[in-house]
Amino acid sequence: xxxxITIGQYxxxxxxxxxxxxxxxxxxxxxxxISLFFIRDFVGYSIAVxxxxxxxxxxxxPLRFILRGLKAIFxxxxxxxxxxxxxTGGTVLVKIGFLTVTYEGLYRAFFMxxxxxxxxxxxxxxxxxxxxxxxxxGIERLLNPFKRIGLPAHELAMMMTIxxxxxPTLLEETDKIMKAQMAxxxxxxxxxxxxxxxxxxxxLVPLFISAFRIAQELAMAMEARCYRGGEGRTKLHxxxxxxxDLAAAILTCLFLALIIVVRLKGG
Amino acid sequence: MxxxxxxLVHIYGEGTPYESLALDKVSxxxxxxxxxxxxxxxxxxxxTLVQHMNGILKPKSGQIFVNGVDITAKxxxxxxxxxxxxxxxxxxxxxxFEETVYKDIAFGPSNLGxxxxxxxxxxxxxxxxxxxxxxxxxxxxxxxxxxxxxxKAAIAGVIAMKPEALILDEPTAGLDPKSQADVxxxxxxxxxxxxIIMILISHNMGDVARMCDKIxxxxxxxxxxxxxxDEVFSQGEFLKSRGLGLPPTAExxxxxxxxxxxxxxxxxxxxxxxxxxDDYMSERELGRPGASV
Amino acid sequence: xxxIEIENLVYEYKRDEDDLVRAxxxxxxxxxxxxxxxxxxxxxxxxxTLAKNINALLIPDSGTVYVDGFNTAADEAGLWEVRQRAGMVFQNPxxxxxxxxxxxxxxxxxxxxxxxxxxxxxxxxxxxxAVDMYEYRxxxxxxxxxxxxxRVAIAGVVAMRPKCIVFDExxxxxxxxxxxxxxxxxxxxxxxxxxxxxxxxxxxxxxxADRIIIxxxxxxxxxxxxxxxxxxxxxxxxxxxxxxxxxELGDRLRKRGREIPGDIIRMEExxxxxxx
Numbered sequence: 093x094x095x096x097i098t099i100g101q102y103x104x105x106x107x108x109x110x111x112x113x114x115x116x117x118x119x120x121x122x123x124x125x126i127s128l129f130f131i132r133d134f135v136g137y138s139i140a141v142x143x144x145x146x147x148x149x150x151x152x153x154p155l156r157f158i159l160r161g162l163k164a165i166f167x168x169x170x171x172x173x174x175x176x177x178x179x180t181g182g183t184v185l186v187k188i189g190f191l192t193v194t195y196e197g198l199y200r201a202f203f204m205x206x207x208x209x210x211x212x213x214x215x216x217x218x219x220x221x222x223x224x225x226x227x228x229x230g231i232e233r234l235l236n237p238f239k240r241i242g243l244p245a246h247e248l249a250m251m252m253t254i255x256x257x258x259x260p261t262l263l264e265e266t267d268k269i270m271k272a273q274m275a276x277x278x279x280x281x282x283x284x285x286x287x288x289x290x291x292x293x294x295x296l297v298p299l300f301i302s303a304f305r306i307a308q309e310l311a312m313a314m315e316a317r318c319y320r321g322g323e324g325r326t327k328l329h330x331x332x333x334x335x336x337d338l339a340a341a342i343l344t345c346l347f348l349a350l351i352i353v354v355r356l357k358g359g
Numbered sequence: 360m361x362x363x364x365x366x367l368v369h370i371y372g373e374g375t376p377y378e379s380l381a382l383d384k385v386s387x388x389x390x391x392x393x394x395x396x397x398x399x400x401x402x403x404x405x406x407t408l409v410q411h412m413n414g415i416l417k418p419k420s421g422q423i424f425v426n427g428v429d430i431t432a433k434x435x436x437x438x439x440x441x442x443x444x445x446x447x448x449x450x451x452x453x454x455x456f457e458e459t460v461y462k463d464i465a466f467g468p469s470n471l472g473x474x475x476x477x478x479x480x481x482x483x484x485x486x487x488x489x490x491x492x493x494x495x496x497x498x499x500x501x502x503x504x505x506x507x508x509x510x511k512a513a514i515a516g517v518i519a520m521k522p523e524a525l526i527l528d529e530p531t532a533g534l535d536p537k538s539q540a541d542v543x544x545x546x547x548x549x550x551x552x553x554x555i556i557m558i559l560i561s562h563n564m565g566d567v568a569r570m571c572d573k574i575x576x577x578x579x580x581x582x583x584x585x586x587x588x589d590e591v592f593s594q595g596e597f598l599k600s601r602g603l604g605l606p607p608t609a610e611x612x613x614x615x616x617x618x619x620x621x622x623x624x625x626x627x628x629x630x631x632x633x634x635x636x637d638d639y640m641s642e643r644e645l646g647r648p649g650a651s652v
Numbered sequence: 653x654x655x656i657e658i659e660n661l662v663y664e665y666k667r668d669e670d671d672l673v674r675a676x677x678x679x680x681x682x683x684x685x686x687x688x689x690x691x692x693x694x695x696x697x698x699x700x701t702l703a704k705n706i707n708a709l710l711i712p713d714s715g716t717v718y719v720d721g722f723n724t725a726a727d728e729a730g731l732w733e734v735r736q737r738a739g740m741v742f743q744n745p746x747x748x749x750x751x752x753x754x755x756x757x758x759x760x761x762x763x764x765x766x767x768x769x770x771x772x773x774x775x776x777x778x779x780x781x782a783v784d785m786y787e788y789r790x791x792x793x794x795x796x797x798x799x800x801x802x803r804v805a806i807a808g809v810v811a812m813r814p815k816c817i818v819f820d821e822x823x824x825x826x827x828x829x830x831x832x833x834x835x836x837x838x839x840x841x842x843x844x845x846x847x848x849x850x851x852x853x854x855x856x857x858x859x860x861a862d863r864i865i866i867x868x869x870x871x872x873x874x875x876x877x878x879x880x881x882x883x884x885x886x887x888x889x890x891x892x893x894x895x896x897x898x899x900e901l902g903d904r905l906r907k908r909g910r911e912i913p914g915d916i917i918r919m920e921e922x923x924x925x926x927x928x
Binding site: 223224225253254256257260261264305306309310312313314315316317318319320324325326327328329330 | 707709735736740742744746747748749750751752753755756759760761762763764765766767768769772776805808809812
């Protein structure tokens with residue numbers, strides 16, 4: 093049933109990683125991604141792989157869930173690999189027709205692909221271990237300081253919250269409308285692309301009308317519950333920086349220090 | 360025309376952690392011209408069952424024979440099934456999309472390849488059946504109509520396809536009493552004029568008792584009771600133990616019996632109930648000590 | 653003491669350019685604190701417009717509405733006082749829940765009021781317990797049944813600790829089970845001292861109120877206790893509204909010359925009378 097679709101790819105759990113402050117998790121993920129671009133050599137990559145490996149272990153998220161995220165960009169990884177492998181000059185290893193594989197090319201291709209894989213796994217870990225609601229909350233708080241320069245942090249977060257709330261509702265609605273139009277003989281499967289696009293009108297119009305109705309009713313319900321923007325609002329869950337957050341922050345700093353040291357030493 | 364369902368099984372989200380058995384070997388039969396009622400809790404499988412009858416959902420196993428033809432078999436043309444069996448969904452006004460009421464009602468029949476005078480005639484006829492005045496409403500936007508009028512326009516959209524069987528999934532949900540009565544009048548009219556099979560899904564036991572010839576009670580994907588309305592609703596204990604109600608008149612008689620009244624029949628309409636209580640009161644007067652004999 | 657005072661309320665809305673429709677036509681009502689009032693009428697009778705005027709979602713064109721002494725048409729500050737005191741539950745259970753988690757949704761009102769975190773937590777627990785939904789606090793609304801969603805919506809209002817709750821056809825989109833759930837909660841809140849205003853077109857629901865107001869074309873047609881109002885069964889039917897089944901049967905039997913007391917409006921009462 094369409095209502096069972098979960099948004100994002102959150103993997104429910106109670107691990108140490110799950111419980112970390114979402115703000116910290118977002119920052120750590122950003123640091124990790126940036127640090128990947130500092131890594132040049134084997135030692136550096138080993139440290140990054142080890143760090144990711146340990147985090148996955150602690151998070152208790154099954155490996156297949158993590159690898160699922162890679163499936164979507166599998167072709168990009170292959171492409172990156174191939175491009176680097178064939179396009180880098182240097183000591184020739186093999187020559188197949190007009191394609192040459194060099195030692196440097198293979199080396200670079202491997203690390204470029206690895207960087208991409210680590211990047212995806214790193215960000216997947218964030219979404220896998222953080223509820224969308226918490227993520228929204230974290231983003232709102234991180235953006236809060238930028239309010240002064242006119243960034244509508246609260247409004248952005250409210251929009252994300254409402255989107256999260258209503259995506260399942262709208263999916264269900266789409267399913268219903270589609271079935272109802274099928275019962276009226278509508279055909280969504282055959283015909284040219286142009287014809288198929290035109291056939292979507294009986295779904296899209298009612299869906300938009302639904303969305304407008306939801307917006308109108310929801311706005312009224314929010315007003316009735318004294319909503320008046322972010323000013324003076326409190327929160328049910330105030331985010332608190334706990335000991336484990338401090339530990340994670342220290343570990344991240346150590347990781348970053350290691351990466352920098354390795355980079356400088358490796359020259 | 361007849362609809363025969365045989366051992367129908369449907370599973371939602373098969374292979375996911377949310378897998379659930381929606382239909383568990385359902386078999387039922389609706390004969391030509393019959394008006395069947397389908398009752399049961401939300402989630403008991405009523406909507407899932409009827410959505411199989413015009414090929415919107417595909418079963419895991421089992422068959423459905425419409426006029427002897429197995430519509431679950433490979434190579435069956437879906438437009439053909441949908442022409443034969445009209446299905447009105449819950450809150451059908453949410454499927455309106457055209458600029459005018461006329462165009463919206465014409466959507467179904469034109470998908471069946473009907474055009475020109477025939478199409479025009481069908482739209483006019485359907486509007487007359489549901490009680491929407493052609494001159495007033497045909498060129499109006501469906502979105503300007505009142506709730507009850509929108510519902511009627513949506514129903515007209517299905518009627519205009521001239522189905523040989525009409526399935527209505529809670530056609531009066533959310534309407535006010537006047538519009539509800541209008542929709543029931545319309546159903547009676549369709550039935551009298553066309554003698555087609557009709558299947559009504561409803562939570563309102565009074566409506567089902569009044570309208571239907573035959574009732575199927577569903578629970579957890581199974582049909583647990585079937586029969587004529589008076590047979591089904593005389594099973595007060597059975598229905599109540601499953602959290603299902605009785606038509607208000609049957610409920611009253613049920614309560615009177617529990618208070619010691621000796622009543623044989625189960626009235627399903629107000630008229631019958633009045634008659635019955637009247638008789639009951641006469642008997643009591645006669646039987647009362649000191650009353651003149 | 654009355655908690656809601658409506659004096660000569662007029663509310664008009666535009667149908668087309670220059671086509672004003674008077675949805676509420678000079679209505680005056682006082683609603684007692686702690687009472688349970690049902691407002692009945694067919695679609696377009698003005699009952700929903702009236703409800704929205706109580707919550708300051710609509711402001712009168714003329715006349716006044718006071719909630720707990722606050723004028724709904726006063727300044728901004730007064731507006732929030734009104735909305736906090738008179739909460740509102742709407743018809744569609746889906747379109748009034750804001751957050752993707754039950755407890756976050758219930759917290760929405762108190763958060764808007766600036767209640768401190770720990771206090772919100774307590775209010776959420778209290779409100780969800782009051783509607784028997786505490787065990788669902790971590791669930792996503794779209795996984796709940798209609799009746800459960802509506803109970804969460806009620807909890808969201810209860811968490812604001814209002815004195816009065818206006819229910820605008822809260823059961824219209826629910827199945828009988830959901831309808832019973834919501835009716836039970838409504839009665840319970842009334843027993844706890846909250847003033848309940850129920851807008852509905854289900855007569856059986858109205859029979860349980862202390863007072864019934866029947867509206868037609870923006871005016872009050874009948875007003876009184878259920879027993880008083882249902883004595884006018886013919887007038888109610890003339891407005892295209894139905895009467896409770898016990899009233900209907902009593903009426904028909906009386907027309908046949910049977911003696912049925914006019915104050916019988918519930919099935920239990922009819923059974924008791926017939927089987928005494």
